[in-house]
Amino acid sequence: MKIALCFLVLAVLPPVARAQAVAPDVLVKTITDEVTAVLKKDKDIQAGDTKKAADLIESKIVPHFNFVRMARIAMARNWRSATPEQQKELAAEFKTLLVRTYSSALINYRDQQIDYKPLRAKPEDNEVTVKSDVKQSGSSQPVSIDYEMEKTDNGWKIYDVKVGGVSLVTTYRDTFASEVREHGIDGLIKSLAAKNREPLGSKAGRS
Amino acid sequence: MGSRSLGGLKKLCAALLLAGSLAGCATSGGNPADPLEKVNRAVFAFNDGADKIVFTPLAKGYRAVLPGFFRTGVSNFFSNLEDVWVSVNDVLQGKFQEGLDDATRVIFNSTFGIAGLFDFASDVGLPKHTEDFGQTLGSWGIESGPYVVIPFIGPSTVRDGFGLLFDYKADLVYWATDSVPVRNSLYATRAISNRANLLDASSLLEQAALDKYSFVRDAWLQRRRNLVYDGNPPRERDESDDEPTK
Numbered sequence: 527m528k529i530a531l532c533f534l535v536l537a538v539l540p541p542v543a544r545a546q547a548v549a550p551d552v553l554v555k556t557i558t559d560e561v562t563a564v565l566k567k568d569k570d571i572q573a574g575d576t577k578k579a580a581d582l583i584e585s586k587i588v589p590h591f592n593f594v595r596m597a598r599i600a601m602a603r604n605w606r607s608a609t610p611e612q613q614k615e616l617a618a619e620f621k622t623l624l625v626r627t628y629s630s631a632l633i634n635y636r637d638q639q640i641d642y643k644p645l646r647a648k649p650e651d652n653e654v655t656v657k658s659d660v661k662q663s664g665s666s667q668p669v670s671i672d673y674e675m676e677k678t679d680n681g682w683k684i685y686d687v688k689v690g691g692v693s694l695v696t697t698y699r700d701t702f703a704s705e706v707r708e709h710g711i712d713g714l715i716k717s718l719a720a721k722n723r724e725p726l727g728s729k730a731g732r733s
Numbered sequence: 734m735g736s737r738s739l740g741g742l743k744k745l746c747a748a749l750l751l752a753g754s755l756a757g758c759a760t761s762g763g764n765p766a767d768p769l770e771k772v773n774r775a776v777f778a779f780n781d782g783a784d785k786i787v788f789t790p791l792a793k794g795y796r797a798v799l800p801g802f803f804r805t806g807v808s809n810f811f812s813n814l815e816d817v818w819v820s821v822n823d824v825l826q827g828k829f830q831e832g833l834d835d836a837t838r839v840i841f842n843s844t845f846g847i848a849g850l851f852d853f854a855s856d857v858g859l860p861k862h863t864e865d866f867g868q869t870l871g872s873w874g875i876e877s878g879p880y881v882v883i884p885f886i887g888p889s890t891v892r893d894g895f896g897l898l899f900d901y902k903a904d905l906v907y908w909a910t911d912s913v914p915v916r917n918s919l920y921a922t923r924a925i926s927n928r929a930n931l932l933d934a935s936s937l938l939e940q941a942a943l944d945k946y947s948f949v950r951d952a953w954l955q956r957r958r959n960l961v962y963d964g965n966p967p968r969e970r971d972e973s974d975d976e977p978t979k
Contacts, residue, residue, distance in 0.1 A: 630940045667862075691955055701947045
């Protein structure tokens with residue numbers, strides 16, 4: 527009877543507990559498949575609706591990222607001199623910046639073929655890299671996209687994405703450092719906020 | 734670049750050497766890899782301006798006027814010519830299997846791929862590689878040296894700029910014809926084709942970067958490092974990432 531109850535409890539356990547069981551490479555593949563399936567169908571996003579693309583990112587992608595850690599990596603040693611309040615703002619603004627950047631990338635999405643490389647990790651690893659190659663139509667060379675992931679109580683979270691070996695997070699390091707040097711941490715938060723208020727595609731526009 | 738290009742290259746070489754020696758004494762701004770930041774920023778601004786006024790409009794026009802399959806054909810054609818030098822660099826780096834693969838790519842694509850217009854080899858499991866002499870020097874253990882922005886060419890380093898001299902001389906377009914106008918047209922077509930391939934990326938860059946100069950520099954340096962290690966660079970220790978996230 528007790529054993530049966532145990533099974534019953536296991537069966538109705540909330541998804542959080544099950545999320546832990548999802549392997550990191552499976553998680554990345556699932557997210558990517560879901561998002562690309564929407565992109566293939568959604569005529570609005572294909573026509574350049576960045577707002578809708580941002581909503582898609584917010585609902586499907588954002589929950590799987592650790593933006594606090596991303597902001598911390600980008601801030602390097604300045605992170606420690608930021609107050610908890612500033613840290614919160616930095617993570618929020620950085621998140622907005624990345625989501626907006628991704629939204630403009632998504633509207634340029636065409637049919638792309640993604641190959642995942644076998645995950646090289648031990649079961650006890652708390653940090654893994656999920657590697658993939660994206661082949662774009664019209665370009666013969668695949669672009670590598672690697673996801674740096676960490677194990678948390680809420681499943682695996684992505685804390686860096688490397689496109690062709692270029693980290694989306696550390697690439698901001700020098701910019702952040704010089705901004706902090708010249709205008710302080712609040713100055714950096716201000717310029718991030720200002721950047722995030724610019725209308726999307728205002729500078730270069732879609733081509 | 735035309736008949737005077739050799740003189741131009743000598744000047745470029747001299748500039749790079751000068752950059753290298755200046756680097757020793759110049760004061761550093763932010764990034765230790767970029768002791769020449771002041772000069773680099775000026776050249777970057779110049780390149781960026783030229784890009785906005787000349788190259789981006791040309792590339793956009795090219796993309797607007799010509800159909801996709803045609804542009805892919807042009808891009809493949811030049812990529813096929815480049816693969817010859819890619820395979821030589823594979824061998825120079827001791828990667829004989831890749832060298833063989835890339836040479837096979839050239840043979841397949843030049844024949845079945847109709848003079849390289851189709852990248853047939855990619856479809857049969859021989860993906861393109863990116864190799865150049867700068868990477869070869871890097872694989873031999875030569876450090877990249879200071880970051881340098883070269884007029885009209887863009888981001889580079891002292892080592893990679895030096896490598897460009899070899900890439901330029903090994904370029905099949907350089908040897909393809911004695912006719913300077915034909916050669917220059919080929920150079921121009923390739924430049925526009927390459928720029929057109931990057932239009933999406935450059936508009937993304939405008940969106941992503943707070944300070945375009947340092948963003949491009951840091952992305953470029955990471956990219957080159959990644960290429961030298963063929964996609965598997967050793968992890969750099971990260972002092973800022975020691976404490977666990979709350």
